[in-house]
Amino acid sequence: MKNADLNLLVHFDALMTTRSVSRAAAQMGISQPAMSAALSRLRRMFNDPLFVREGGAWLPTVRAQELGQSFRPLLDRWRSESQPKDEFDPRTAHRVLSLYASDYLQFAVMPKFIAELAKAAPGLSIRIFPAKLFHGLSMVETNHVELVVGHFPHPVPSLRARFLFEERxxxxxxxxxxxxxxxxxxxxxxxxxxxxxxxxxxxxxxxxxxxxxxxxxxxxxxxxxxxxxxxxxxxxxxxxxxxxxxxxxxxxxxxxxxxxxEVPLALPMFNVSLYWHERHQDDRAHAWVRQLIGSMFSPTEIN
Missing domain, CATH: 3.40.190.10 (Periplasmic binding protein-like II)
Known part of the structure; x- marks a missing residue:
């Protein structure tokens, strides 16, 4: 990679997390043509298309996935070291966090959570994205949302999870x-x-x-x-x-x-967890909200 531009690493990471040229551009605060130009340079640099359109979405090639795994530790360490070290104060913080959940889980989780959030952190708010068929953890993987509440038997390794509750x-x-x-x-x-x-x-x-x-x-x-x-x-x-x-x-x-x-079948308990991407693991505001949601539930059945 002669004369490699390390700035392209950040462009690549944005494309990997959003799977969209326009959303990657918005995330980085640059124009869509500038992001398209960066993708063209990345393709020439690695002699690979890196992202291909399939079914209306941009999917990473095998080469892109390999590069993502190689670069992830470096990017995570950079974010961790470059974040401000000031203590997070929920009483004065201002931020909007996005969360994805079905109407059932909005019903089960949001009333109590929103009430507690308003008391403890009046400057924080939650934007709920409604569930769509066959979506779910891909929303947090691609950085469309920051948190997902749901039941997912087989989450991918790049996601963190906190068990909330189970019910019959x-x-x-x-x-x-x-x-x-x-x-x-x-x-x-x-x-x-x-x-x-x-x-x-x-x-x-x-x-x-x-x-x-x-x-x-x-x-x-x-x-x-x-x-x-x-x-x-x-x-x-x-x-x-x-x-x-x-x-x-x-x-x-x-x-x-x-x-x-009673259901005349031997069905497993329905387990609900909170999911987030590794990229948000050390985000102090994010961690505080996760802790607040988690603290409202004990590991027992809802019945």
């Missing part, structure tokens, strides 16, 4: 559903169409289908919803059956006119 699943049916006159069990559970939840990553619904597949059974999907909180009301007005986290089913039982039933 329950079935709900409308009060007066014909299944309530039958013996409740797996056969009755499968005799009626289901409301499936495709919100966020579909990890919650997938565990139901995986448990059924292990018994060579399937359920009929009558409708697919993107909202946990809408589900009780859809079920309350139909003959659909749904499986939900207990906290949601219990909170909306009366006003949705639904009845709770």
């Amino acid at each position: 699943s329950v079935c709900i049916v409308r009060t007066g559903h014909p299944c309530l006159k039958q013996n409740w069990g797996l056969d009755t559970f499968l005799a009626y169409p289901h409301a499936d939840l495709a919100a966020h990553t579909r990890n919650f619904s997938q565990q139901i289908d995986d448990a059924l597949a292990a018994m060579n059974r399937t359920r009929k999907i009558g409708t697919t919803l993107a909202s946990y909180l809408a589900c009780p009301f859809v079920v309350g007005a139909s003959d659909l059956i749904a499986t939900l986290p207990f906290s949601v089913a219990n909170a909306f039982q009366k006003i949705s006119r639904t009845t709770l039933l």
Whole structure:
């Protein structure tokens, strides 16, 4: 790499974290043409395209991933050493942090957290990004958001996590559903169409289908919803059956006119954690917010 410009390392890192020329430019405070020019120089320097467009997104090549792993320790050390060493004071700090969560987890986490945040750090605020199908940890990997609350069975190594809580699943049916006159069990559970939840990553619904597949059974999907909180009301007005986290089913039982039933399947507990990227590990404001969220939950089931 004759006459290599080390400034390009920062450009490369921005491209790796955002997977977007325009977002990388915004992150660095430069124009998009300037970032495009930097990418062209990086491609010539390493004789590799580094990023290729696939399905509307820019994905790193194998060579780019290798370079990212090699450069990451250097970049992390530089950020750590160059950060101001002043103590963080939540009473005087001003900052907006971005967080990604489904409507269920906004319901389960945000009310108490926002109240505590307003008292302890009035200058800090949280911007919530709603969940989209098949998104999740990629939002924090690509620096679209700084924090993610969710259930992810297989997080990538570049992310940190803090366990928040776990809760059980329950079935709900409308009060007066014909299944309530039958013996409740797996056969009755499968005799009626289901409301499936495709919100966020579909990890919650997938565990139901995986448990059924292990018994060579399937359920009929009558409708697919993107909202946990809408589900009780859809079920309350139909003959659909749904499986939900207990906290949601219990909170909306009366006003949705639904009845709770045990799930006739051996489902694992639904674990919820807070996730962030390694790049934010030593950020004092970030760490304080993570600690505040974590302190509100004990490692017990919500029931």
